[in-house]
Amino acid sequence: MFSALPAIEVRDVVKSFGDARALDGVSVRIKENEFFTLLGPSGCGKTTLLRLIAGFDYPTSGEICLHGKDIAGMPPFARPVNTVFQNYALFPHMTVAQNIGFGLEMQGKPRSEIAARVDQMLALVRMETLRSRRTSQLSGGQQQRVALARALAPQPRVLLLDEPLSALDYKLRKEMQGELKRLQTETGITFIFVTHDQEEALTMSDRIAVMSGGRILQVGNPRDIYDNPQERFVADFIGEVNFLAGQVIGIDGRTARVRLAAGGEVVAGLPEGATPVGRATVIVRPEHAELRGPTEQADLRGRLEQVVYFGTDTHLHVRLADQSEFVLRQQNSPRGTADLQPGAEVAIAFKPGAARVLKD
């Protein structure tokens, strides 16, 4: 069923609740068979966007198309879209099997087909033995699986998942992440996955949309989002990052030469479609910088203030000339970094392509 049309297209959608704008002009295209993640802090409008796509609410303005067809005014029960709710919303007066079969029953499928499909779904989420249980007798992880099976059973074109893993403990969450990814690959259904957990987004997604304050700030694949954040919020929200204030003194194609307030000059990559002049912010990820001896060639110099051991790596906090702090991360080896002492004069070198200019 491949088609060039996006599974979901959201165009200039605004959603207001009274004076407050939960969504403030959102546009995004989600491709078929894609694992697409909406990532952002609590209250940024993720749930609101999902609710508009599911049809529980209507946009104040803008439009939403499903496979090219405008679905404004189409009630939720007419949309080939299913939802895994944040609180699961399993029906307490039905068994596990009845919950899973509910969608098919409402579609008017024959009994034998429903039974077969429920069995198939129970096997898919590995819940065969609990089919006659009441949902209130299930653990969080089991409820999550039932919610997933219930939403997948009617074979929707698009599956919406609203922070489905946030209620689970760490170990179970890791396990379910893998399982979700497997299900998405096996079923080929377009997943729109909501999370506020950046690590979850990076490990699971084909593409990520980073949201803040009712807007989508940047869309891209995990690598792109991590390596080339275009705005301060995106850079800060995903992973850790050092911000360096500076002045653009020259532009050469896709790179700019920036004089840093902390001393020295760097060549930094430019964000798409931006040609900054004057003041600019350069970012460098902690693991994209290396410590050098004070006499070696380097991009930055400063005084080592703190050494924090993290097991797999060590964080080095360096105070720069402009009094700003720069953190770099070194992977630990068996020999360790025992020779590093706070107070030492150090130099920092950036790995090639590590420095990037932000849009704002």
Added chain:
Amino acid sequence: MSQAQEIAEEMARRSVRTRWWLSAPALAVVFLFAIAPLAVIVLYSFMAKGDYGDVKYWQFSLDGWFSVFFERGLFDDSIGIAQAHVSILWRSVKLALITTVVTLLIGFPTAYFIAIRPPSQRDFWLFLITIPFWTNLLIRTFAIQEVFRNEGVLNTVLMWSGLIREPLKIMFTDLGIFLGMAYVYLPLMVLPIYASLEKFDFRFAEAASDLYANNRNVLWRIIIPMTRPAIIAGCILVFIPALGAYVTPRLLGGGKNLMLGNLIELQFGQGRNWPLGAALSLTLTGVVMLALLVYVRAASKEGRSHG
């Protein structure tokens, strides 16, 4: 067993033995207001009737209970089923059932309507629903008469608007009784259902509509099953008093068709047959307990289904 242990256990035993005195006031109330009156009625139902009302004390007789179900022929000693009582009982049960159904049909949508108002407006609607409770039942029923009678408000308006030529005959008909009863008992149906719907998490309804349930299926498969205990409670709250109602049927029905409540009242008044009245009251209690049994079974089934 050590001595300390023995002492501890003896103290525990003693405290259990003495503790029940603490509930003596509650037990006294239950005895005084629930068990004692019932016992009096049971006793009266087994005594011979006095010539001018009251009973002949300590003169055992089954006549009261006998005449609940049977009657003697006028001219001979033949015994037949008390047709009048059976039909009155049946009519009362029918009236109570219809009242329950009518209040449910009106009450559920009303409760639903209030529950989906913005929270700030709900109290206002609840206030409107409970207004009938503020007035004495008798006055309320006279007010309904004023609306329903041939020259009453309803007929005047309908005839003035040209919708009807002849006044609708509602007063002194079964329809009048049903409407009046439904009006009187509606709040008892609305309040428990509202309390349940107000707490209902409408995300379940969204989840169902997400799974292709249209509005009708959301109502019948999700909302009604999940509020069933409240619906049953409302039905019981309406059915029980409706079964024994006598003011409303009497005033709106014109006393043509006796209800169980009227029949009982009659025995203690003109009928001067207190044992029969007592036996009839107990029969009514029996019917109510039967209804409660149905409720308890339905509720416990609900409890089980929720795990």
